[in-house]
Amino acid sequence: MSKEISVHWLCQACRRVPAAEEVRDDDPLEPYRLCHECANRLRYRALRPIEWFNLAALHGWTKFLLHDDFYDQDGQACQPDVDNYVTEENHAPTLEMCAGSLERLIDYCITRWHLGKEEFEAFKPFVASKVLAAIVDRANADNRHVWETMVRLCANVVGVPAAPWVSAQSDRACRDGSLFIWAEAAAKCLAAPEGLHKTIDALRVFHGRDLQKQMSALSWFRAPAVLDWIEINVPREDVAAVWGQLASLSNLDWSRVQSWLASGRPLSLVALDALASCIPRQGQARILTILNPKLEGCGDRSTIGHALRTYEAKDSAPRVATKCSFIIQHLDELRTE
Numbered sequence: 001m002s003k004e005i006s007v008h009w010l011c012q013a014c015r016r017v018p019a020a021e022e023v024r025d026d027d028p029l030e031p032y033r034l035c036h037e038c039a040n041r042l043r044y045r046a047l048r049p050i051e052w053f054n055l056a057a058l059h060g061w062t063k064f065l066l067h068d069d070f071y072d073q074d075g076q077a078c079q080p081d082v083d084n085y086v087t088e089e090n091h092a093p094t095l096e097m098c099a100g101s102l103e104r105l106i107d108y109c110i111t112r113w114h115l116g117k118e119e120f121e122a123f124k125p126f127v128a129s130k131v132l133a134a135i136v137d138r139a140n141a142d143n144r145h146v147w148e149t150m151v152r153l154c155a156n157v158v159g160v161p162a163a164p165w166v167s168a169q170s171d172r173a174c175r176d177g178s179l180f181i182w183a184e185a186a187a188k189c190l191a192a193p194e195g196l197h198k199t200i201d202a203l204r205v206f207h208g209r210d211l212q213k214q215m216s217a218l219s220w221f222r223a224p225a226v227l228d229w230i231e232i233n234v235p236r237e238d239v240a241a242v243w244g245q246l247a248s249l250s251n252l253d254w255s256r257v258q259s260w261l262a263s264g265r266p267l268s269l270v271a272l273d274a275l276a277s278c279i280p281r282q283g284q285a286r287i288l289t290i291l292n293p294k295l296e297g298c299g300d301r302s303t304i305g306h307a308l309r310t311y312e313a314k315d316s317a318p319r320v321a322t323k324c325s326f327i328i329q330h331l332d333e334l335r336t337e
């Protein structure tokens with residue numbers, strides 16, 4: 001689906017010649033404005049890397065025609081539907097090439113599949129107020145992927161000066177299903193306990209599996225108050241491992257684990273999953289590898305082993321035996337503080 005345009009926009013992909021048409025195939029509300037040549041390359045999944053970069057910087061890379069089945073993170077087409085796909089002298093810029101310009105650096109971040117320390121540190125030469133102004137300006141474009149990237153930059157680059165803007169974004173985060181992304185910024189930019197309280201309020205509308213999906217937003221706060229929230233909200237049955245995962249990320253201490261084991265199900269199951277989350281292993285949720293949860297207040301691991309054997313003797317469920325056996329086998333690897 002496309003239509004000719006009459007106003008004079010520059011082609012969003014090559015940024016060299018005027019746009020001649022709007023391509024609305026994957027997002028009618030936010031069309032690509034392109035010259036005919038770039039529009040054809042977009043349709044044939046054969047954009048040149050710099051063209052993909054320029055488009056992804058405006059639209060995000062999660063839209064269908066730009067997504068990661070069709071292009072790698074550097075804009076190279078993976079399955080171009082043309083015979084003569086050529087990329088010479090049309091490479092996407094590297095982080096180093098973007099680092100001298102705040103606008104280009106933000107472009108670069110929007111195009112990344114994952115953001116990390118290297119990207120965040122590249123903002124250090126820029127004044128925080130200017131970074132924040134540029135972020136707010138980009139977020140106004142009303143593109144969800146771009147907005148989420150801007151929130152992540154507030155969390156990891158701007159910090160406290162971004163508090164008023166981050167606070168004002170909570171409704172949008174709920175509306176767009178981006179509570180997890182927003183909560184990181186809330187935890188890092190807002191004065192405690194505002195971010196935690198707003199996140200807990202936002203979770204009130206969710207129940208059952210929906211609550212389990214959304215509640216990981218609380219992980220960013222690393223707060224014992226989340227343990228109290230778990231005690232109130234954990235279901236009586238079918239306790240998924242994510243409850244323990246969240247507990248492990250909330251400054252869990254040994255006295256709380258003992259109390260949960262003594263209280264029996266469901267909190268005893270949460271305690272076992274929480275201890276298992278403190279043991280690094282392949283295939284763990286990404287949030288655990290980022291935040292590296294530790295059990296506090298228990299210097300002697302043999303105490304943990306003894307408590308688990310005692311609990312296991314009272315609860316014969318296969319899930320309990322499997323989990324206790326795993327934790328006991330890997331006690332030396334269990335992170336403590």
Ligand SMILES: [Zn+2]
Pocket residue numbers: 011012013014015016017034035036037038039
């Ligand atoms: Zn073009």
